[in-house]
Amino acid sequence: MDLLLNKSFMLEFWSPIWISLKVSIISGIVVIILGTLAGRLFARKSFKGKAILETILMLPMVLPPTVIGFFLIFIFGNNSIAGQAIQWIFKQPIIFTWWAAVIASIVVAFPLMYQSAKAGFQEVNPDIEEAARLDGANEWKVFLYISVPLASKALISGSILSFARALGEFGATLMFAGNIPGETQNISTAIYIAIDSGNMVMAWLWVISIVIISFMMLLIVRTKHS
Known part of the structure; x- marks a missing residue:
């Protein structure tokens, strides 16, 4: 009990949880918007190269996280065009920053949102959408309403699953954003370091925390489908 009330202990405990939640919420918002739009597009449109593009979008679901981290470093590293542009605009590199963790989470979580959104839009009866168009609704109103x-x-x-995926992200985040306590250290990397250093009390507390959060989110998904 004294340990749990210790101020430094509580700060060490809550910091990775807060960072994980913050990164997951921001990346989740981006993923929901992009995944919904992409899902709608691929569910209704046919165009040349669609299969190849869709395969590229789904690759993060099957690629090892370290490979994703490698590609992110290659794309946004200090020697890349994108990396140099970011340094010129923001006066600092993005690699090993909090925003790098957000980008890594977006990349790994996007396929889940996209897949769910596409499946959902494919279930929508096109005749209902067409009836709305005949009544004078434009494409934006048909999509939105x-x-x-x-x-x-x-x-x-899809939103809940992608949020859960971002919350548990480890490999790509560790490579691209690093493991900086109070800055980029999320729950997954914190657990890894705690086990590696023999701090099993803290490791168990973080494990229990993320299990509870993940369980609640999956329970919501199951409830929605029941």
């Missing part, structure tokens, strides 16, 4: 509400169950499930 017809397609999204009818696919809402899949969109909610």
Whole structure:
């Protein structure tokens, strides 16, 4: 009990949890927007190269996290065009920063949101959308007031699953954002370091915390599908 009330202990305990939640929320918002738009596009449109592009979008789901981290370093590293542009605009590199953790989480979580959104929009009856167009609704209104509400169950499930994926991200974040306590150290990297250093009390507390959070999110998904 005295340990739990210790101020430095509580700071060490809550810091990775707060960083994980903050990164997951911001990356989740981006993923929900991009995944929903991409899911709608690929569910309704056919174009040349669609299969190849869709395969590229889904690659983070099957690639090892270290490979994703490698590509992120290659794309946003200090010697890349994007990396140099970021340094010129923000006066600092993005690698090993809090925003690098956000980017890594977006990349690994996007396929889950995209897959759920696409499946949801494919279940929407095109005749209903066409009826709305005949009544004078433009494409934006059809999407916002017809397609999204009818696919809402899949969109909610995808949002929760992508948030959970971002929350548990480890490999790509460790390579691209590093493990800086109070800055980029999330729950997953904190658990790894705690076990490596023999701090099993802290490791167990973080494990229990992320299990509870993940369980609640998956329970919500199961409830939505029941």
